[in-house]
Amino acid sequence: MDECHHRCHRGPRCARWQRHPDTGARIGAEINADRGLCTACTVHLGDVLGELPRDYVELHRVLARIARPGADVVTGTRDLPIPVRADVEALMAEIVHEAICWAESTSDVLGIVMDTQVTRDSRPGVALQRAARILANAVPVFLALRDVEHVEHAGLVDGIATVLVRDGLDGAVLLLDRHHRARAVIGQTRKINHLPSPCPRCQYLSLEREDGDDVIHCRACLRDYTWEEYDTLCSILADRKGFAA
Numbered sequence: 001m002d003e004c005h006h007r008c009h010r011g012p013r014c015a016r017w018q019r020h021p022d023t024g025a026r027i028g029a030e031i032n033a034d035r036g037l038c039t040a041c042t043v044h045l046g047d048v049l050g051e052l053p054r055d056y057v058e059l060h061r062v063l064a065r066i067a068r069p070g071a072d073v074v075t076g077t078r079d080l081p082i083p084v085r086a087d088v089e090a091l092m093a094e095i096v097h098e099a100i101c102w103a104e105s106t107s108d109v110l111g112i113v114m115d116t117q118v119t120r121d122s123r124p125g126v127a128l129q130r131a132a133r134i135l136a137n138a139v140p141v142f143l144a145l146r147d148v149e150h151v152e153h154a155g156l157v158d159g160i161a162t163v164l165v166r167d168g169l170d171g172a173v174l175l176l177d178r179h180h181r182a183r184a185v186i187g188q189t190r191k192i193n194h195l196p197s198p199c200p201r202c203q204y205l206s207l208e209r210e211d212g213d214d215v216i217h218c219r220a221c222l223r224d225y226t227w228e229e230y231d232t233l234c235s236i237l238a239d240r241k242g243f244a245a
Helices: 040-066 085-110 118-121 126-134 138-145 168-187 227-244
Strands: 147-159 160-166 192-194 207-210 214-218 223-225
Touching: 040 085, 040 126, 040 138, 040 168, 085 126, 085 138, 085 147, 085 168, 126 138, 138 168, 160 168, 223 227
Parallel strands: none
Antiparallel strands: 147 160, 192 207, 207 214, 214 223
16 A cells, blocks of 8 residues: 555544555545545535534433432443533533634634624524534535634633644544544433444444434444435345355
């Protein structure tokens, strides 16, 4: 494998990851640009940005499900405890903060007037909806951001604000990560159905579906399928195997 090839910035978490022929490690899919996301991850990012407000609402529901006031840990499943209240609240706050920061930077490039103070004075869920809408509608602009300065979510340390200099790619990877963290937390409080069939893409037995959800998710390659997509891909694979036999 030519090491000079440019690869998806998500690396091992790329939606179209490949195996390094020598080490077997996961590496991002090849891309043409020096730095960027592959097509699959770019599409996934757009979908995730639209889902961030739902993540926030469902995390809020998780807080309500924590059994007794002041309890740090409540058993959610035999293996995984529900995170402490402070962890859930911190994740919610970080999602809102990061989405607003990147929406403001994207708005500046687009020439959209985004009243920073009004946004930050709004209810968090409302502010997140606005920010997510801007980002989802301008993914290429978001990803093209370079050397943007943001105040760290932790706020003031000893009275001094920590300023981070980042690119849009950094923001994209961070928001994708926080989305998947949110889904993991939410999944601990909802029944997860594990499908017996392998993922049509990676062939791992890692497919799962949350109760009441129409989307099938693969924990191995992070690919999402609708039932229609899943049925179609399984049929195609079955036909190929039948032809090969």
